[in-house]
Amino acid sequence: MSAEPERALRVGIAGPVGTGKSSLAAALCGALSDELRLGVVTNDIYTDEDARFLRSQGVLAPERIVAVQTGCCPHTAIRDDVSENLLAVETLEAAEGPLDIVFVESGGDNLTATFSPALADTQIFVLDCAGGDDVPRKGGPGVERADLLVINKIDIAPLVGASVERMVSDANDRREGRPTFPTSLRAPDDVVRVADWVRGELARHRAGELVPADPGPMAPHVHAADDHHHDHEHSHAHTH
């Protein structure tokens, strides 16, 4: 029998505004709360609305859901100065623990915002069909290297003229084998699939095998030397 892990698994949930981060957190809590001890830290930009939304869903005891303020800097709070979030997680664990998983939901930001490995052990980046089906092609650290990419609201894709197939295909081109789940939170099977992925991450955490795979900094990820090499070959192919 393995020893109880020293602390809960910290799962970051990031992504642009309105893509369904809070709804995903609520759905995961609903799917996992019978078997696991959960907590949630929300990072609202302007209110504690996300925390109140989660409490209103009744998926967790209200004291298991805490909000932190981020002084208009949601990206700073999850990346370059994680103090407030770390303290919130630690305080939650001290008050309500031991917990198995703490979800940290970032304030909705842009495509460059990802969690520091100092805060999240593993992270989910959430996009949605309504935000434009060209977003996976645009890339960015979350799209390319988050541990899991969720493409949400696929149920409304036909209504907004978005191609889920194109989004998944563009994501797969960029993610070097990392998982991408097209998801509708209204479809129970889709929620189960994300919940199963979280269970897998928890198993790795408990086995001591989970090392945070930082999606990387906000700056564009460029292989300057590689690009040069490709250009070189390319021009040769066409000129000779």
Add this chain to the structure above:
Amino acid sequence: MASSALELLLADGRTPTGGFAHSGGLEAAGLTAPEVPHFLRARLRTVGLIDASVAARAAAGDDPLELDDAWAARTPVPALRDAGRRLGRALLRLGLRLWPDSPLDSYAAASATTPRPVVLGLAGRAAGMEPIAAARLSLYDDAATVTSAAPKLLAVDALDTAAWLAGVAPLIDALAARAAALGPTDPLPAPSTPLLDRRAHAHHTEDRRLFVS
């Protein structure tokens, strides 16, 4: 060995100690831009001086656990005590990384509350600073918290807010000297700030706010 660069590191808002999520009471105050420099001065002379005095005494080697209590007795609003303790814990994380073998270590184990001014004083002591330097850092942080939050809360140019900060530099120096002149048996200043306190209490329960405090 004192290092002025270490003072700058502790003063730098880019050093990750959680300060960006606080406004020094500015959000709660609901001021117009021209009122902010007056607000800065009022804070420095009251809560700023309390915090600076506690930081100076911690840097001078007074018992930090007694200073925890002295600070709490001079900070009557629970939400502000909580904010000061959270900021203290964040600064403690930095301090333990930079000076792992300093008295910060035993303080972290012994203190139940870790208010920021005490942690700052101990960090300054670990860095070899004089008490006046710790007091100056405390006062500067108080003012800079307000001026860096101001462009997010008011229609104001950030160059103007930097000028406000520069404008209180002589006051910061004077108050730092006053804080550092306190001896171990002198009573710590205890000015009261009923309006700041009332606003902080109300702010804590608001559901539309950008800042922790």
